[in-house]
Amino acid sequence: MSSASPLQSGPWDVHRLPPAEGRTFLVTGGNAGIGYFVAEQLAATGAVVVLGSRDAAKADAAMTSIRSRVPGAQVRHLHLNLADLSSLKTAVDALDLDHLDAVVHNAGVALDDPPRRETEDGHELMFGTNHLGHFALTQWLAPLLSAAPAGRIVTVGSFAARSERVDLDDLQSSQNYRPKRTYGRSKLAQMCFGFELDRRLRAVGSTALSVVAHPGGALDSLTPSRVPIHVTTPGERLRALPVGLLVQGKDAGAWPVVRAVLDPEVRGGQLWGPRLFGMRGLPRREQVPSHMADPAVAAHLWTASAKLTGMDPHHNFS
Template sequence: MEQHTMSGKTAIITGANSGLGFETAKIFAGLGARVILAVRDIEKGKIAQQEIKEESSQATVEVMKLDLSDLDSVRAFAEGIISRSDSLDLLINNAGVMTPPYAKTKDGFELQFGSNHLGHFALTGLLLPLLLRTENSRVVTLSSLAHRKAAIDFDNLDGSKGYKGMKFYGQSKLANLMFAAELDKRLKQHGLSTLSIACHPGISATNLFKLGNREMPRIFRGLMTRYLQPATMGALPTVYAATDPGIKGGEYIGPDGKGQRRGSPALEEPDPAVNDEAIRQKLWEVSEELSGVTFDFSK
């Protein structure tokens, strides 16, 4: 990619202070975009901002507070963006929690479904007017290999009837993919130029892989870097989804290597469950109801 192919563009990246989000922010800043790091921890965000500026001295990088597990925070963030921006080219729904012990968000949702899916659903809906005002804007939502063999259990979304961390992680990542696909369908139905694309990083060595709340032992870190791809490679499907001129909307981009675990960005087929229109429709309606955010596709 040539330098400054993104100059004049504004990109919001959730969870941009570490891992994939941070690598994505670095690349976008290097390409000349104005990058907004939407982070839960402002101090960590400022450290990330500093590092990006050291690498790209001309970069415009801002830090704003966003806690996806708190809908009041999501609303406040969206209001802050709308009050001082008249366009938004890219929204990268990147942040995620993975297999935490059972916990609920401030609004009473199971933490993974609440943060990974509902928080991003609400954020996208609230920022939609700005995205629609921006010609050829894109929403890129990150899923995971864990979406395969997952299902949306509408009778136990909050985990009160039993909770397994990995199962609920898979559910939240299937929800991400279904949301991206349904959003694309609705944007096209309204004849809008905004595109919705899903992607996944393969298996990347990021700090998602914490053991509970403990840091991972050194020996595991060594093994991870050997078998998993570095976050710089894991970020490439996101960058591809955000910038490739051939993208039409509705694609799912992941690494092209064995088992889609690592490699260069390529078009991929999601699990067939993603194409279940009835479940997608139901998920959309439930998400609007739970988040209190409805999508307005009129420009």
């Protein structure tokens, strides 16, 4: 454990976040779900928060909601389509920044039913968007993150990844497609990437950190309303109260992610999640499961991801 940082006194308080004026954060999928609440909470620190989203109307609604709750919030929209790899460099150029303090890799697709679908690049939709899109985006963002005093890449994983294993022979689920399993594996791929990225950052002496966080069990029915983005009726909330002992709303699900972005005590290669059984509660550091930290699997996944995205597998992040 590191020594106490002079920038933080007392225990971490999810309701009293440290100020972050002058810093800029990009949240992919910041217009809805966990990403929205990450953006809302980060905006309250005084930072500039960029919402990466394919849908301008949804992003506008999210920014209006954030501004209504955070007086003086500095939020902007970046058109970002992780399912279209050829568009990512243009998106990063459109940021028009000289540095980026953190990116939160949050956006994701979760399908419940067949048939198998593909991205514009011909990749399985969940693996292609959730993992490959963020993999490629990170390389385009690398110069901006390296230009920041202490850039952070925070990858949002999922509890669903704990029971899955990476199938290096069928990364795109072309041989055996089961939507829930494919989703879990796409999130596992993201988490393996986050840990491998930090190993590579450390190897070249980079000042940037790669951290992984997950929201635990986060349900819409336990999430406070943010009209028109999300509405929870009193009946839905009442029916969800029993499971509220085990899981939480998406506002609380954002807490580990926000801490991974802001807390000066956070170190690269760490995993952050909810305190109670990894499912609900205040954010804390967790032990990294061995199957997520396997460097051999991660190295194979990295090489395959670089080939699939056309990126440089030996990219230097320093």
